[in-house]
Amino acid sequence: MAIDFLVLNVLVLLALAISFFKSREKTSKVIKIAFKSLINTAPYIIITIIIIGIMQGFIPNRLIAEYLGEKSGISGVLLASLIGAILYIPAFVSFPLVASLIEKGASVMIGAAFITSLTMIGFTSLPLEIKEFGIKFTVLRNISSFAAAILIAVAIGVLL
Amino acid sequence: MKENKIIKGNNKSKIMKSYAGVLLFITLFIGVVTLFPERKEIIVNESVKYFIEMLLIIPAVMLSIGLFSVWVSKEQTSKYLGKESGLKGAAISIIIGSLPTGPLYMAFPIASSLLKKGASMLNIVVFLGACACLKIPQGIVELKFMGLEFMILRWSFSIILIILMGYIIERVIDVKKETLPQI
Numbered sequence: 001m002a003i004d005f006l007v008l009n010v011l012v013l014l015a016l017a018i019s020f021f022k023s024r025e026k027t028s029k030v031i032k033i034a035f036k037s038l039i040n041t042a043p044y045i046i047i048t049i050i051i052i053g054i055m056q057g058f059i060p061n062r063l064i065a066e067y068l069g070e071k072s073g074i075s076g077v078l079l080a081s082l083i084g085a086i087l088y089i090p091a092f093v094s095f096p097l098v099a100s101l102i103e104k105g106a107s108v109m110i111g112a113a114f115i116t117s118l119t120m121i122g123f124t125s126l127p128l129e130i131k132e133f134g135i136k137f138t139v140l141r142n143i144s145s146f147a148a149a150i151l152i153a154v155a156i157g158v159l160l
Numbered sequence: 161m162k163e164n165k166i167i168k169g170n171n172k173s174k175i176m177k178s179y180a181g182v183l184l185f186i187t188l189f190i191g192v193v194t195l196f197p198e199r200k201e202i203i204v205n206e207s208v209k210y211f212i213e214m215l216l217i218i219p220a221v222m223l224s225i226g227l228f229s230v231w232v233s234k235e236q237t238s239k240y241l242g243k244e245s246g247l248k249g250a251a252i253s254i255i256i257g258s259l260p261t262g263p264l265y266m267a268f269p270i271a272s273s274l275l276k277k278g279a280s281m282l283n284i285v286v287f288l289g290a291c292a293c294l295k296i297p298q299g300i301v302e303l304k305f306m307g308l309e310f311m312i313l314r315w316s317f318s319i320i321l322i323i324l325m326g327y328i329i330e331r332v333i334d335v336k337k338e339t340l341p342q343i
Contacts (some may be wrong), residue, residue: 004260004297005216012220015227026230034226038218041269043178045214048265050185053207054192057199090263091298099305111306112314119293125265131178132272140329141285145292148321156313 044128051124052088061089061097068114069104076106077113077157081149084117085142088124091115109157116149217262224261225273234278241279250323253283257290260297267291281333282326289322 020027064087068080089097098111121142122129129138189207193200241249261267271284271291279287294315302311 004262005213005220007260007297008217008262009220012223012227016223019227019231030223030226030230032226033229034219034222037225037269037273038222040175041222042218043175043182045218045265046182047185049207049210049214050189052210053203054189056206057192057196057203060202091293091295092301095298095301095305108310112310115314116293116318119264120289122264122292125268127181128265128268132268133275137329137333140332141288141325144325144328145289148318148325151321152314152317155317156310159313160309 041128044125044131047127048125055087055124059087061093065097065100065104068110069101069106071110072105072107076110077150077153080106080110080114081117081146081153084114084149085121085146086123087118088122089118091119094118107157108160109153112156113149113153116152117146120145120149213263217266221261221266221270225269228270229273229277232277237274238278241274241283243280243282245280245283249280249283250286250326253279253287254290254294254319254322257287258294258296260295261291264288264292281330282323285326285329286322289318289325293318294322 016027016030019030064083068076068083071079094115098115101114102108102111126138126142129141133141189203193203196203239245240252245252257267261270267288271288274287275281275284299311299315302314306314
């Protein structure tokens with residue numbers, strides 16, 4: 001996870017340095033816009049973090065592996081997609097979690113459904129998504145992501 | 161519709177409301193922690209963990225939004241990510257999306273600034289999808305835990321379905337050129 005932050009921060013600082021070198025005026029505008037969007041977005045991000053924190057407190061990852069490990073078939077895929085949609089687990093953690101799920105007896109199909117809905121559907125970040133794109137877009141994107149999770153899972157289940 | 165949202169977004173009272181929302185959630189947080197003292201440790205630990213994660217990433221994300229809106233012109237965005245950009249635009253969206261930019265919730269403000277600059281709805285959805293499930297750094301973890309075959313299959317199907325999703329959502333939500341907000 002540290003690589004993620006390092007790469008992003010180094011790239012942005014580099015770009016900011018180039019920007020400063022090219023035009024101080026424009027760079028001060030860059031910082032103004034950055035600050036403004038920070039003020040706008042920060043409350044939604046704080047809310048997202050609080051929801052994630054409370055959720056993690058009640059549904060630890062270990063419990064999910066236990067629970068989904070025993071499920072199978074299409075109903076298992078549906079359930080995995082549903083659980084994945086509600087929870088927030090960073091992708092870095094989700095792969096080892098899914099690997100342990102499969103080890104416990106879940107099918108690859110369930111693993112694929114879980115990963116896709118976990119990453120694509122953000123129940124916890126709904127307030128932020130609605131703020132940026134409106135309700136219609138948010139509902140459409142999340143529902144079609146749910147369908148995509150099931151389709152990807154079935155396709156992988158058939159082929160693997 | 162979009163324009164309305166932007167104007168409202170800059171509205172002071174809306175910002176005040178969102179900060180009132182934060183207070184509400186902080187109250188909820190304190191309430192939950194007091195009601196379930198046995199969960200307190202894990203809830204606080206996890207929240208602090210994600211809060212630190214956010215602190216590490218948010219300045220960079222906000223600065224990149226600033227850099228993008230100052231240095232990249234509307235014409236450029238429209239040319240590479242607009243309605244006429246076709247498969248090339250989708251490919252660019254996937255590549256930008258797969259770069260390490262942190263969790264999905266950080267991608268929403270970025271996507272929103274792309275949309276304001278004239279990127280098509282299709283490419284926005286593709287970008288968000290790639291941000292979510294086609295991250296390059298996470299790919300290394302996926303390869304290690306799930307194997308190459310799984311990864312190739314999942315990435316290929318994901319790319320196809322993300323583009324399909326973008327196509328459908330673009331059909332349903334029609335952002336007319338003239339209603340795009342000016343920056």
